[in-house]
Structures are given as structure tokens and as C-alpha cells.
Amino acid sequence: MLPVLNPLLHSELRLAIISTLISLEQADFVYLRKQTGATAGNLSVQIDKLQKAGYIAVEKSFRGKMPCTICRITQEGVDAFEQYVEALKEYIVK
Amino acid sequence: MLPVLNPLLHSELRLAIISTLISLEQADFVYLRKQTGATAGNLSVQIDKLQKAGYIAVEKSFRGKMPCTICRITQEGVDAFEQYVEALKEYIVK
DNA sequence: TAAAGTAGTTTATTTTATAAACCAAACATT
DNA sequence: AATGTTTGGTTTATAAAATAAACTACTTTA
Numbered sequence: 001m002l003p004v005l006n007p008l009l010h011s012e013l014r015l016a017i018i019s020t021l022i023s024l025e026q027a028d029f030v031y032l033r034k035q036t037g038a039t040a041g042n043l044s045v046q047i048d049k050l051q052k053a054g055y056i057a058v059e060k061s062f063r064g065k066m067p068c069t070i071c072r073i074t075q076e077g078v079d080a081f082e083q084y085v086e087a088l089k090e091y092i093v094k
Numbered sequence: 095m096l097p098v099l100n101p102l103l104h105s106e107l108r109l110a111i112i113s114t115l116i117s118l119e120q121a122d123f124v125y126l127r128k129q130t131g132a133t134a135g136n137l138s139v140q141i142d143k144l145q146k147a148g149y150i151a152v153e154k155s156f157r158g159k160m161p162c163t164i165c166r167i168t169q170e171g172v173d174a175f176e177q178y179v180e181a182l183k184e185y186i187v188k
Numbered sequence: 189t190a191a192a193g194t195a196g197t198t199t200a201t202t203t204t205a206t207a208a209a210c211c212a213a214a215c216a217t218t
Numbered sequence: 219a220a221t222g223t224t225t226g227g228t229t230t231a232t233a234a235a236a237t238a239a240a241c242t243a244c245t246t247t248a
Contacts, residue, residue, distance in 0.1 A: 091113040
């Protein structure tokens with residue numbers, strides 16, 4: 001039997017967010033929008049889900065006078081991602 | 095920008111079906127149920143979608159007196175899967 | 189012949205993803 | 219100084235997808 005794919009990570013946009021944060025360890029909302037091509041609303045919702053799961057940490061501050069939302073991956077997020085990738089390999093590597 | 099993941103393949107169950115058929119090139123409904131752990135209803139629906147997309151070919155026959163649904167991957171399905179895997183690598187390989 | 193099992197399909201429900209609408213503040217224009 | 223536009227989001231509504239539950243049709247077994 002094929003392993004279960006963590007449903008929180010098996011979503012294009014959430015995977016894109018995590019994937020970006022894995023190699024960058026910090027990115028703001030605007031950067032994530034550009035990197036993922038997502039709409040602001042969708043990005044906002046998915047960031048929220050990842051935060052509630054403890055996979056990312058979100059810090060709201062200001063850059064100058066503009067609001068700025070900074071995201072970082074947590075250790076829990078790194079672990080979940082690595083497990084997800086291992087499971088995924090069972091599907092895509094013969 | 096990260097590439098788009100074919101939404102038809104970026105689904106745990108449909109990916110499991112295609113993944114199984116890639117290495118087996120033929121499998122019946124019962125085997126797919128065991129391999130994926132899916133319910134019969136869900137499997138039926140997802141097989142249908144893959145067939146309508148032209149990614150698999152479905153042949154209904156009888157084994158003795160029991161109905162038997164045999165699935166095979168098509169060339170279109172192989173191509174789509176390979177493209178999907180390439181896109182996915184952008185997400186999971188740093 | 190009644191009950192239970194097999195191989196599915198159809199339909200209804202729940203969950204998820206996505207888009208559209210909105211908000212508050214900043215900046216730029218006339 | 220009001221008016222419109224852009225930025226950086228959030229909230230809410232809608233569409234699409236996954237899943238489960240119910241059903242069908244037939245077979246096997248007791």
C-alpha cells in the first residue's frame with residue numbers, strides 16, 4: 001500500500017509556500033505572492049492554515065509605514081516536509 | 095515562479111492510480127483498491143476522471159461470472175505523469 | 189431460499205480551494 | 219484639501235473536489 005500524503009502539504013499553494021521557505025528560511029507576503037503567483041486572498045488563507053498547523057511562524061510588523069507579514073518555516077514544518085517528500089517518492093520513483 | 099502542477103494528477107488517489115499503472119501497465123479494480131486503500135466509490139469516480147482525461151483506458155469485462163474492470167495507462171497518461179514529476183521536482187528538490 | 193459477499197455505480201455530503209469583495213492606510217494628482 | 223490609485227492584506231461567498239453513504243446487480247454459501 002502506498003503511504004498517505006500529508007493533506008496539509010499536498011496542496012499546490014501550501015507546498016509552494018513551504019518549498020520557498022525551506023530554501024529561504026524567511027519570506028514576506030509580497031515575495032510569496034510573486035513566487036507562487038497566488039492571489040492575496042488565497043495566500044492569506046493558506047498561510048493561516050500552515051501557521052495553525054505549526055508548520056510556519058508568522059510575524060506581522062511594519063516596513064516603514066507599510067504592513068509587512070514575514071513567514072518562517074518551523075522545525076515541525078521542516079520535519080513534515082521531509083516526511084512528505086519521502087512519501088511522495090513512493091509515488092513518483094519506480 | 096514555480097510551475098503549475100497538473101491538478102488532475104495532483105490528487106492523492108489519482109496519483110496513486112497512475113503511479114501503480116506506470117509500473118504495472120495493467121491492473122484491475124480490485125487490485126487498485128488494495129494498492130490505494132480507497133473506497134470503491136471514490137476509486138470509481140477517480141478512474142472515471144482519469145479515463146475522461148484520456149490518461150487511462152478502461153475495459154470492462156467478466157472474469158468468470160464476476161465483472162472485472164481493467165485499467166491501463168495511455169501514452170497521454172505517461173506523458174502527463176512525466177511532466178507532473180518534472181514540475182514537482184521544482185518544489186521538492188532544492 | 190435467505191443471508192452474506194463481490195464488484196462496482198450513483199448520489200449526497202463535507203471539505204477544500206479559489207475568487208471576489210472589502211478594509212485601512214499611504215501615496216500621488218489636480 | 220478632496221479624489222483617485224496603489225499596497226498589503228483579511229473576510230466572506232462560491233465553485234470545485236474528495237469522500238462517504240446508499241444503492242444495484244449478481245454470486246456464493248449455509
